[in-house]
Amino acid sequence: MRGRKRHGAALAAAALVALLGLHGCDQKSDTAPLQPVKLDDRLSGIYDYSCKACHVNDATGAPQSHDVAAWKPRLDQGETVLIDHMVNGFRGMPPLGQCIECSAGDLVTLMQYMASPAEEKPE
Ligand code: HEC
Numbered sequence: 001m002r003g004r005k006r007h008g009a010a011l012a013a014a015a016l017v018a019l020l021g022l023h024g025c026d027q028k029s030d031t032a033p034l035q036p037v038k039l040d041d042r043l044s045g046i047y048d049y050s051c052k053a054c055h056v057n058d059a060t061g062a063p064q065s066h067d068v069a070a071w072k073p074r075l076d077q078g079e080t081v082l083i084d085h086m087v088n089g090f091r092g093m094p095p096l097g098q099c100i101e102c103s104a105g106d107l108v109t110l111m112q113y114m115a116s117p118a119e120e121k122p123e
Helices: 008-019 041-055 068-075 079-088 104-115
Strands: none
Touching: 041 104, 068 104, 079 104
């Protein structure tokens, strides 16, 4: 008869995830995306002047772009934690990744881009 009392937080988290468009079509987020992720021009620009400074520089301690193995344990933390760490900062990771105009959804897309394999280039 009772039950359904303390589900507010879980529902709010689910709603946030849904709002951010993270519901996905085919897979859960606990594994790295297998397909290379593409950025549109706007996000590509943001990546170049913001995330890239650290995420292609090993010395910063940041998980490197397209190093899928390095990203795996990060992604395993789940999106709620990852969004919190991106928005609020986490150790060497500055708040918002120094992208003041980024929405949470932008940050997630940028993260997925960095966590996905590099696009194959014909050799
Ligand atoms: C000033 C350097 C710097 C910039 C700029 C930066 N990062 Fe980071 N980022 C880091 C470092 C360092 C870590 C690793 C922190 C740790 O685990 O000690 C990190 C970790 C992360 C993580 C994983 C957090 C976790 O919980 O494991 C994500 C996601 C991330 N960055 C996304 C981004 C995005 C998106 C951008 C661009 C909008 C960005 N970062 C810009 C330095 C940076």
